Amino acid sequence: MYVGIIIDVSDLISTSRGADKYTSIANEIRRRIATGELSPGSQLPLRSELEESFQVSKVTLQRVMNLLIEDGFIDATRRKGSFVVARPPHLSRYALVFQGAPGGNQLWARFWMALANEAAFRERQDNVSIPVFYGIDGHTDTSDYQKLAVEVEEHRVAGVIYVAAHPRVPDLSLLRRTNVPGVTIQSGPNLGVPCVSLDYESFVVRALEFLFKQGRRRVAFVCPSHFAEIMGEFIQQQVAAFDLETRPYWIQGVGLEVPSAAKNCVHLLMHSAQAERPDALIITDDNLSEAATSGLLAAGVSVPRDVGVVAHANFPWKSPCVVDARRLGYDIRPLLGACLQSIDDQRSGEHARQIINMPAQFEDELPA
Structure with a gap:
């Protein structure tokens, strides 16, 4: 049994000045599907009834139906008539x-x-x-x-x-x-x-915890300039909490516009001529991972013998590293899933969380 559509055609046309009449009618039917007046799986009225209701010819109505079919709103292949698809756009x-x-x-x-x-x-x-x-x-x-x-x-x-x-x-x-x-x-x-946020603090804490357990003591950071500025104080607090060491000049902020500069920063930090060198390196952005790890090779240090490395990644689409780095970052799969779920919750009228934090995870912690 179909669901009837009652339209005041004069109102429809007056609110759609400048638009083709068939486009205006298609917009109205789309609106009624989107608001639930025509629910998924429901049958539209017979075409003769739609022609009369909208005061249009068969040709105009066919153009309307073609638009709705093309956009994925209706299925007109059944013998019994036209139906709203199960999952409209x-x-x-x-x-x-x-x-x-x-x-x-x-x-x-x-x-x-x-x-x-x-x-x-x-x-x-x-x-x-x-x-x-x-x-x-x-x-x-x-x-x-x-x-x-x-x-x-x-x-x-x-x-x-x-x-x-x-x-x-x-x-x-x-x-x-x-x-x-x-x-x-x-x-x-x-x-x-609502927003989905990456939990940068968890990244710093988990990276430091891993390096502490590996017996490292002197930690350097290579990170985007804005990250160094915003997170610098937190980084130093957490380094102290793990009884590790760092120096202000071991926290290197690099502009992402020139990621190759990370190679020179790491080369300078780890060069053999340095009187005191870090024995651990944390790279907080995967735009810098390849260049920063290349700097380790340029400095002639061995990973993990001389330096333990934790490098950021976006899983499962991780960027390359040129050394054996421990990869820590964010799983894009549940992140995108959380976005889709938030939109679904809002559309269905359910409560949508305003802030969804995505914690940092090591690669071997991800689901298979």
């Missing part, structure tokens, strides 16, 4: 939005690359779609922003995952204008929009 499609863009003026972080890789993997493995949009940073005239706006306004996505480019705040104006569910990554809660 507003329940199974999630926009993954980056402030930056590959090949742009800014660094394309390996963390962002890992997220994009995991989104593509999930599309192949699960019954979801995760289109990716780049350069969403407050400019409404870009191609990707305009595509995203159409996706949101036409109810083609369940919600939006914003990946912040620290220290910039993500542009959430589209969420607020449309009330579509959203979640941010690497950003604090923004006016009620």
Whole structure:
């Protein structure tokens, strides 16, 4: 049995000036599917009834149906009529939005690359779609922003995952204008929009704990400049708590725009001419891991004989190291899963946690 649709056609047309009539009708049916007035699996009225209700010809209605089929909202292949699909886009499609863009003026972080890789993997493995949009940073005239706006306004996505480019705040104006569910990554809660945060403190503590148990005593750090600035005091407190040693000049902040500089920093720290050298190295960002570990080779030190190394990674999409480093970082799989679950919770009206912290894990602790 089908669910009836009662439409005031005059209202529909007056609120959609400038739009083709068939596009306006398709938008209205999408809206009713997204709000649950037409639930998944329910049957639409007969086409003759839709033609009369919307006051359109068979040709116009066919164009409407073609749009809805193309967007994945309805199935018109059954003999008994047209039906809302079991998992329409507003329940199974999630926009993954980056402030930056590959090949742009800014660094394309390996963390962002890992997220994009995991989104593509999930599309192949699960019954979801995760289109990716780049350069969403407050400019409404870009191609990707305009595509995203159409996706949101036409109810083609369940919600939006914003990946912040620290220290910039993500542009959430589209969420607020449309009330579509959203979640941010690497950003604090923004006016009620939940966030998934990487627990950097757990990374520092777990790395130091591992090195302490390995008998190391003098610890150096190579990290992004902003990490050294924000976390410097915490790092020194935790080093002291483990009864280890560090020096202010052993905490090296490197700009991610020039990751190769990490090689020279480590070479200088570990060079044989140094009167006192660290016997442990913590690399807190995988954008620096390859260059920093290359510096160990340049200094002629042996790992792990001379130096114990803990290097950051985004699992399972880890970046290369050129020495035998212990890999510690964040599992992208549950991180992306937490984003999808937050959007689902918001859409279903359930309580969504405002802050979801992702703890650091060693590689051998990850699920198989």
